[in-house]
Amino acid sequence: MRYENYINGQWIEPSLGGYVDNLNPHNQKALDQFPASTPEDINLATAAAKEAFTTWSKLSYQQRGEYLLKAADFLSEKVEDIARDLTSEEGKTLPEAIGETNRAIRVLHYYSGEATQSVGDIIPSVNPKTMIYTKRVPIGPVGLITPWNFPIAIPAWKIAPALVYGNTVVIKPSEFTPKSAYHLIDALHQAGVPAGVVNCVFGVGGDIGAELVDSPDIKAISFTGSNKIGNVIKQRATILGKSVQLEMGGKNPLIVLNDANIDKAVAFSIQDGFMSTGQKCTAASRLIVEAGIYDEFCRRLLDQTNSLKVGNPLDEGTYMGPVVSARQYESVLTMIEQGKKEARLLAGGNEINTPDLKEGFYVQPTVFEVDSQSVEIARKEIFGPVVMLLKVNSFDEAVELANDTSYGLSAAIFTNNLTLSQRFVDEVEAGMVHVNSGTVGTEFQAPFGGMKSSSDGPREQGKTSIDFYTKMKTVYMD
Incomplete structure (x- = not known):
């Protein structure tokens, strides 16, 4: 028509x-x-x-x-x-x-x-x-x-x-x-x-x-x-x-401290990283996890990532559909290939060419592990189903990494420590701050916007x- x-x-x-x-x-x-x-x-x-x-x-x-x-x-x-x-x-x-x-x-x-x-x-x-x-x-x-x-x-x-x-x-x-x-x-x-x-x-x-x-x-x-x-x-x-x-844009951090509810933190990390195929300016793309729970968090995150159903977005049960266009598809794949050169690929990292999806712009949900935020995939907004894991040893280190970006849209922390959660609210450089919920959640009756670029x-x-x-x-x- x-x-x-x-x-x-x-x-x-x-x-x-x-x-x-x-x-x-x-x-x-x-x-x-x-x-x-x-x-x-x-x-x-x-x-x-x-x-x-x-x-x-x-x-x-x-x-x-x-x-x-x-x-x-x-x-x-x-x-x-x-x-x-x-x-x-x-x-x-x-x-x-x-x-x-x-x-x-x-x-x-x-x-x-x-x-x-x-x-x-x-x-x-x-x-x-x-x-x-x-x-x-x-x-x-x-x-x-x-x-x-x-x-x-x-x-x-x-x-x-x-x-x-x-x-x-x-x-x-x-x-x-x-x-x-x-x-x-x-x-x-x-x-x-x-x-x-x-x-x-x-x-x-x-x-x-x-x-x-x-x-x-x-x-x-x-x-x-x-x-x-x-x-x-x-x-x-x-x-x-x-x-x-x-x-x-955004390169939004989601911090998980040692005392956090791991199940809840993993669930929000999956949701905020991969729903809408990661095509949200508020998507959680940097998962900053304290060392005491890092291995357990990583195991659960990868288990759930690998179980996500990628497919026709009109089909019941599909969790993640295609990216929006050929241009976006090539951009995401280019960044994933860059990530393979500068980080450790833990999950996904490929286009999907199964017979029922080969004509579409489908990319696997992808997880990288990085040692430093100096690498390109940790600094550039990818706007696709790609997240990266960073291990830290303290709250202070986590906030420092969270703020080490030109962006400042949304940020989240998972912790049961009221003092640290309030410090996070005060110290993180973001226009929208979440405590024990993901970076994506916004409500239309509340102001929407960020800091920095x-x-x-x-x-x-x-x-x-x-x-x-x-x-x-x-x-x-x-």
């Missing part, structure tokens, strides 16, 4: 009439066709967003929130169908895709609720006849560039706050997972969102992303993706005086999203 761009309230063909196949990573078969858009399509979308902003921003918060509720209802009616499409184009298992679709629905509900929350403060004045108060105003049309690994949840948690706080939107979803974003945009369309308020342009990022960033009609850019592209966006947008919100700009999700999608006015009323 052929799909179109969504611009100014209508589904329209790309300006040059080009389309590309949307491929299934399980077998490389074409699923649908989506536009191969050009800068002209971006220009049409940004003009529509600019035109719609004046009217949309004058609606009440509650009126804008009602559209989110209606869109959530439309998504709720076809969760299973959306999830199957998500699995077919991205490769995560069907239960994970169902969970992600439901998360998108809950995000819409959450931000519709934010429409009834306070958006300002009253501040005492030295003059008894003066009232000082603050209010929030939207920033204008915003550009959203979203990745393939959470292809409906991330667009939802960017679009929902943007809209409820009075902005209009142009979104450029990943070219690898356009159908998932289509479902969200279609739900907003079915909900009756006014023309021009939401616009979606499909296509390759390099072709149209720069046009979106450079457009004078776009006042801010929210991007989730690689550090390489994020840093380019930051440079371009900052020169143009635009606000940026960047969520990028993992994030830039205001946090996403929760109440803090208002900081990016609005400006503050201070009013003196006599």
Whole structure:
């Protein structure tokens, strides 16, 4: 089936009439066709967003929130169908895709609720006849560039706050997972969102992303993706005086101390390292284990890793599906080969060429043991089903290793020692910290973001999203 761009309230063909196949990573078969858009399509979308902003921003918060509720209802009616499409184009298992679709629905509900929350403060004045108060105003049309690994949840948690706080939107979803974003945009369309308020342009990022960033009609850019592209966006947008919100990479540590519950620590290590085929910026890729339990932890980890079922993500019982694309497949395999040269391979480490999977982008769940974090696989984000084990002799050494990275997104520790867990919270250089749970778990009502090169700009999700999608006015009323 052929799909179109969504611009100014209508589904329209790309300006040059080009389309590309949307491929299934399980077998490389074409699923649908989506536009191969050009800068002209971006220009049409940004003009529509600019035109719609004046009217949309004058609606009440509650009126804008009602559209989110209606869109959530439309998504709720076809969760299973959306999830199957998500699995077919991205490769995560069907239960994970169902969970992600439901998360998108809950995000819409959450931000519709934010429409009834306070958006300002009253501040005492030295003059008894003066009232000082603050209010929030939207920033204008915003550009959203979203990745393939959470292809409906991330667009939802960017679009929902943007809209409820009075902005209009142009979104450029990943070219690898356009159908998932289509479902969200279609739900907003079915909900009756006014023309021009939401616009979606499909296509390759390099072709149209720069046009979106450079457009004078776009006042801010929210991007989730690689550090390489994020840093380019930051440079371009900052020169143009635009606000940026960047969520990028991670090389997240999971520390296991001698007194930890080993079963729990191993379970979270498996889950955080290999679910979604390791394609999460919050994935636990560095397992830092204290020497007293290292051998036992390693034995249990390898036993469970070797028992994981890799296969068609639509099949019941599959734990891990394929990586998303040929490009990602080659990248992961290249890093694994590099790891074989500089570390000890303990499990996996190969592509999978069984008759039923040979056409897909399948990689074994892989475990390396490293003696030093100077090796490339311990420093570079792989974004695939690859974890590495490091042995340490103390809590202090573990934290030192955890912080020895350019990233600072998420970190976890497993211990029953309250003093050390609190020290970890204080000392680890990460934007999100977990005690006795894995690095992956995040909730949409809480701020999401990291430190160092993992994030830039205001946090996403929760109440803090208002900081990016609005400006503050201070009013003196006599």
